[in-house]
Amino acid sequence: MRVSVIGCGHLGAPHAVAMAEIGHEVIGVESDPDRCGALGNGIAPFFEEGFEDLLVRHTSSGRLRFTTDLGEAADFADLHFITVGTPLREDGHGYDMAQVIDATRSLVPLLSRPATIVGKSTVMVGTVERLQRIIDADARVSGVELVWNPEFLREGHAVRDSLFPDRVVVGLTSRQAREAVEEVYAPILDHGVGLILTDPPTAEVIKSAANAFLTTKISFINAIAEVCEFVGADVNTVAHAIGVDKRIGHDGMRPGIGYGGGCLPKDVAAFANRVGELGARNAHGFLTAVESINADRVPAAVRLIEKAHGGPIDGRTIAFLGTAFKAGTSDVRDSPALRLAERLAERGATPVIYDPAAIAATRELHPEFSYADTAERAITDADLVVLATEWPEFTADPKLPADTADLVRHRVLVDVRNAVEPGPWLAAGWEVWQLGRRPQRPGK
Numbered sequence: 001m002r003v004s005v006i007g008c009g010h011l012g013a014p015h016a017v018a019m020a021e022i023g024h025e026v027i028g029v030e031s032d033p034d035r036c037g038a039l040g041n042g043i044a045p046f047f048e049e050g051f052e053d054l055l056v057r058h059t060s061s062g063r064l065r066f067t068t069d070l071g072e073a074a075d076f077a078d079l080h081f082i083t084v085g086t087p088l089r090e091d092g093h094g095y096d097m098a099q100v101i102d103a104t105r106s107l108v109p110l111l112s113r114p115a116t117i118v119g120k121s122t123v124m125v126g127t128v129e130r131l132q133r134i135i136d137a138d139a140r141v142s143g144v145e146l147v148w149n150p151e152f153l154r155e156g157h158a159v160r161d162s163l164f165p166d167r168v169v170v171g172l173t174s175r176q177a178r179e180a181v182e183e184v185y186a187p188i189l190d191h192g193v194g195l196i197l198t199d200p201p202t203a204e205v206i207k208s209a210a211n212a213f214l215t216t217k218i219s220f221i222n223a224i225a226e227v228c229e230f231v232g233a234d235v236n237t238v239a240h241a242i243g244v245d246k247r248i249g250h251d252g253m254r255p256g257i258g259y260g261g262g263c264l265p266k267d268v269a270a271f272a273n274r275v276g277e278l279g280a281r282n283a284h285g286f287l288t289a290v291e292s293i294n295a296d297r298v299p300a301a302v303r304l305i306e307k308a309h310g311g312p313i314d315g316r317t318i319a320f321l322g323t324a325f326k327a328g329t330s331d332v333r334d335s336p337a338l339r340l341a342e343r344l345a346e347r348g349a350t351p352v353i354y355d356p357a358a359i360a361a362t363r364e365l366h367p368e369f370s371y372a373d374t375a376e377r378a379i380t381d382a383d384l385v386v387l388a389t390e391w392p393e394f395t396a397d398p399k400l401p402a403d404t405a406d407l408v409r410h411r412v413l414v415d416v417r418n419a420v421e422p423g424p425w426l427a428a429g430w431e432v433w434q435l436g437r438r439p440q441r442p443g444k
Contacts, residue, residue, distance in 0.1 A: 001184055004029060004073035004080045006103050008039055008066065010158065010262055010331060011120065011151055012083030014051055018162035019081075020058035022187040028066040029073045040066040047330035047357040050159040074110035079184055082107075082119045083151075088266045093273035095124060095266070104131050105138065114143025116180040120151045122207055122267055124274045128171065128200035147172040147181060148200045150207035155261055156328020163188065169196045171203025208271040212287060215268050217252040218259050219293040225255035225436025226300065235436025236418060255436045256417040257336040257388070258297035260325035265294075265334045298339045300435060301416040305344070308414045308433040309384055314348030319382035319408070321375055322389020324358035332361045337388035340416065341369065344386075354378035356391050379404045384412040390419035401428035 001024045005016040008030040016028040030036040035045050042059045044052040058064035067073065073080065084099035100121050107117070117135070119128070128148050135144050148171040153161045168188065170181050178197065182189070189195055198206075221239050228235040235255045243250035259265065272287035306313055325335035332338050335358075341351045352370045353362060359371060372378035375394065379385055385408060387394050394400065401424045405411055411430040413420070422432040422440045432440045 001025070001079055002077045003027075003184060004077035006070070006073065006080060006082050006107065007084035007099070007121075008035065009083070009085060010046065010048070010155060010329075011085075011153065012081070013039060013045075013055075014048055014153065014158035015081060015083055015120065015151070015162055016064060017051060017054040017058060018159060019184075020064040021054055021163060024063075024184065025076075026058070026064045027073050027076050028064070029068070029070055030066055031068060033068055036066045036068050046361075048158050049156055049328050054159060070106055071110050074107060074115075075112070077115070078113075079116045079118060079180055080107060081149075082117065082121055084121055085262075086121050086123060086266075086270075088269055092269060094277075095122070095270045097123065097127065100127070101131070101134070104134050108135050108138045108144060109140060111139065111141060111144055113141060114145075114176075116145045116147065116177055118181070118184075119146070119148045122150065122211075122263065122270075123148075123204060124208070124270060125201050125204045127204060143176070145172075145174055145177040145180065146200075147177045148203045149181070150203055152207070152210060155263075155331055156326055164191065165193055167194045167196055169198070169203050169206050171198050171200035173199065208267060208274075211264055211267040212271055212290070214252050215259050215264050215294065216286075216290050219290045221253040221255045222258060222297055222435075223293050228436040232438060233436075234438065236434075254418055256297070256390075256419075257301050257340060257435075258294040260334045260336045260339075261329075261331055262333040297435075298336055298343060301340050301414075302343050302347070304416065304433055304435060305384070305386060305414050308412050308431070308439065312347070313344060313383075316349050316383040317381060317409075318344055318349050318351045319375075319379040319385040320344070320351035320353045321355075321378065321385065321387045321394050322358075322391055323353055323355045323362040324389050324391075327389055327391045330357040330361055332358050332365065338362060338365070340386070340388055342366070345369070351386075352378045352382065355389060356393060358389075375400065376404055376407060380407045382408050383410055384408070384414060387413060387415045387417060387419060390417045395419045395421075398424050401425040401430055405429055 003024050004027045005012045006029045008028045016026050020026045038045050042056040082103050084103050086095040089096045225235040239253045276284040320341050323338045344351050352372055354372045354375050405428045413430050414433045418434045425432050426442050429442050
């Protein structure tokens with residue numbers, strides 16, 4: 001098929017390369033000329049595992065190209081994915097829908113033949129109905145169909161999740177729209193991926209509910225980590241034991257400094273706001289509690305760091321490993337790791353930051369911070385080490401504890417992600433502090 005992807009950020013660009021990978025001819029529409037030019041030249045504007053390889057492959061083959069001209073995409077494609085951003089409003093509550101509305105309002109009058117518009121941006125209930133009114137008013141031809149197809153991508157795994165999703169959810173109202181969706185996703189569905197067809201409002205709620213449930217699991221285990229600290233229990237063992245229950249499962253139950261990134265924080269905030277507007281008081285209170293627990297994780301990490309240091313950290317140098325909100329991405333939007341670095345700096349410490357992919361994005365926000373180009377250089381002469389993003393080079397390198405033991409002033413590791421196995425660190429003479437667990441010291 002000939003498809004367009006309108007909006008080529010963290011959602012749209014991986015989706016565009018995935019559509020090219022499964023055999024479609026794809027045109028990406030990106031309003032930022034610099035980003036559009038970079039993408040067209042096979043240069044990834046952000047790090048996402050596997051993304052740049054597919055970008056180079058398919059821009060080179062001609063199967064994927066990019067433009068700033070929406071009219072060019074309208075003439076070229078028969079199916080148009082809308083993947084623009086829906087940030088929170090300035091008041092911090094519901095979504096700012098301006099980009100979705102503008103994309104629809106700009107595209108529809110340019111269509112000269114029947115087409116299917118597939119919305120993937122995260123929206124609230126009622127958005128499809130609102131956009132349908134725009135289509136009905138502005139379309140110059142009949143047969144312009146609108147469906148909603150929420151994404152469930154994990155940053156760091158966006159390409160894989162696009163090619164091998166757990167499920168494909170589509171809200172639609174016509175047979176023609178169903179046929180178009182089944183055709184565009186046929187190579188994915190042929191691998192046994194389930195297609196869930198429903199009405200547009202249900203598709204809208206599914207996305208919000210899925211993210212709300214994921215953040216609930218994260219916040220739940222972080223609340224239990226706080227309990228474990230009070231009673232001297234081990235939260236990792238607790239998480240493992242309850243995760244064995246098939247009704248619960250282990251995914252999403254690793255205690256740490258909370259969820260972040262460009263999706264979960266805003267999606268839960270917007271969903272909580274909307275259910276509050278609808279008058280669903282219990283649901284609103286529940287989601288607000290989830291947000292509150294998450295918000296307290298960074299202060300909890302600060303308290304743990306001060307406890308591990310044995311007092312105030314004013315004037316101390318802290319090796320700070322990781323500022324991306326999670327491993328596998330360069331994204332620092334709403335990153336709890338970056339918020340932690342900011343809190344430590346506010347308390348007078350000097351964080352020396354190293355991240356395998358997010359240094360440029362972090363430096364743009366905080367040019368005043370100190371940076372290193374390797375973990376070893378960040379650790380050199382530090383008073384303690386904070387592991388804030390669970391990159392494998394921090395957590396899976398068996399030589400890192402011994403190789404850095406003589407570089408640091410005090411062998412104290414504060415792992416605020418509960419990501420490392422303490423054994424190698426203890427063997428190299430380090431103390432290991434983790435949220436929700438007793439501190440572990442060499443020889444004990």
